[in-house]
Amino acid sequence: MDHKEKGQEITTRMFGDILDDKRPAFKEMIAITSDYLFGEIWSREGLALRDRSLITVAILVATGKEKQLKTHLGGALSNGVTPDEMKEIMIHAAHYSGWPSAMNGLNVLQELIEEQGLEVSGES
Amino acid sequence: MDHKEKGQEITTRMFGDILDDKRPAFKEMIAITSDYLFGEIWSREGLALRDRSLITVAILVATGKEKQLKTHLGGALSNGVTPDEMKEIMIHAAHYSGWPSAMNGLNVLQELIEEQGLEVSGES
Amino acid sequence: MDHKEKGQEITTRMFGDILDDKRPAFKEMIAITSDYLFGEIWSREGLALRDRSLITVAILVATGKEKQLKTHLGGALSNGVTPDEMKEIMIHAAHYSGWPSAMNGLNVLQELIEEQGLEVSGES
Amino acid sequence: MDHKEKGQEITTRMFGDILDDKRPAFKEMIAITSDYLFGEIWSREGLALRDRSLITVAILVATGKEKQLKTHLGGALSNGVTPDEMKEIMIHAAHYSGWPSAMNGLNVLQELIEEQGLEVSGES
Amino acid sequence: MDHKEKGQEITTRMFGDILDDKRPAFKEMIAITSDYLFGEIWSREGLALRDRSLITVAILVATGKEKQLKTHLGGALSNGVTPDEMKEIMIHAAHYSGWPSAMNGLNVLQELIEEQGLEVSGES
């Protein structure tokens, strides 16, 4: 399986039909994202996919990228991170990138929970 | 074991004698860090210590906190993250928080490798 | 009055019924925020509440946390910061965290002014 | 032509009737922006207007200021930056400030393209 | 007193001989800083100098600008902020911009304390 195929396989498994985006401004960037970012970087062997999801989610929370966080929380779910662990990531992150980043992260998580009918325990 | 003791136990295991800092400006903040941040947050059950190290390291790389990254790469080592995985975190992070953040992260990792006589493989 | 009660007292006075949030993802974080962040940190004696509001607002403007800025501008009002001073904070911040952060801050302030029927002078 | 007039001339040419904003919270900041930021800084001779647009757009993408990015992509168009170059700026920026900042930048660009009926080539 | 003189007066009182910087790359920026930033912005009446110092320090801690933080902690001292209040700002900021930003802020404060022979209480 070459990079192109690997990229398609991972992105589809993690995010569904995200590669179908046909908006002109995005066309090349989506190709680069699939072929290179997922085909060559996410598919490297040195780090488990669940670990890659954890660090991606952590960076997105810390840098306030909420749109991408929504997408990657979905991907993290595919890679084995539970909703309770996601809630815990936000609580942990509050102390390293500030309370507001965690509150915004929890807001995105709450949306995901509602949309996908997930559950989080009251206490972890 | 109460929060105070848990905090001391975790910080000592992860970072050695970091609580011995006697500089006046730091006194209260170090107490809060040990008792609360490590005693009450890092010791929560919802997320494994290795996972907490991964997300902490990721946030520190993404937000350019190099001094704390040095400390937490050491802590991550205690929590089971290998130097090769650390290198891979930096390569992954390059794509979510920018190349410069990864280069600075690798610089800190290289220092840790040299100081502790660690090894990274040429290819992961 | 213990930390729990202090936290409830301060958060209620500054923000109204913000603790009533019942969304599952937020439950624990709201408890930590009330008991610890407001009960143990905001209630420390070393800095006046008006000063705490000033620095909180400044950080939220500088780091672009608009949702929290809205909440904390309301809290700052309770702690004695006037709408004209808030406007001035944004103008000042423009030079330390960039024009766009100030413009977004003014936007949030304008919303608060309209919602609460506040006034700002044309010139301070 | 004094600073005040220069500022009005540049802002009007780049952004249209943006100075007509009459919201109370913005009144003074808009005067400072027109008279000083555009009248004294953007009108300095040491750097071409197209270069100033390039670096402004780059900073806005990197720091996630999407509202201002929308305005300044419009201004960049007036200063001779083409939609294809804008798309390329986002692809380039992905590597220095992270993929999410580029994706958000492309989103803003796509809006501009649709609103103004612009075209981007499939490949640059 | 015109803007130029006001700027010189404030910068000299807050920072000493900082305007004497003769490095070629800085010449114009220092003139703009003195005449405009201090002569026209810091000297606006809408916000007290102590308040301006508080928000400036808060922004510098939150955005990790340690060199400028050192300078502005000195300026804040001139404007009536005590070393204990500075310590408290860092502890407060830890929760809004993350622990690492506060630790780096305390480090800068500790340097100032040592250089100027200041004191902070063990507990505030």
Add this chain to the structure above:
Amino acid sequence: MDHKEKGQEITTRMFGDILDDKRPAFKEMIAITSDYLFGEIWSREGLALRDRSLITVAILVATGKEKQLKTHLGGALSNGVTPDEMKEIMIHAAHYSGWPSAMNGLNVLQELIEEQGLEVSGES
């Protein structure tokens, strides 16, 4: 010329012998940087090299990446950006990412000026 060769050609022309870095932690990242970032992204046709240098420098100033700024100011010089234009970029950036980012940028520029015996005019 394939991507690998293109990458080596551009990096060598812009930065000299930067690819010779032999530190273990950097080995793979440097290969990715040369082959992909320079061989595939910087060598895309949609944006002139001078434009790419302008936006790279702007991002590095705005995000406070001083080590990389030093390297890329050198590269910008190779791509036709003059020291006076660099000074002007910093003055312009002050207003979009804050004064401290510009001051730190000027500091790096001043170092480059001194090391390479460059000149900047007193006024641009």
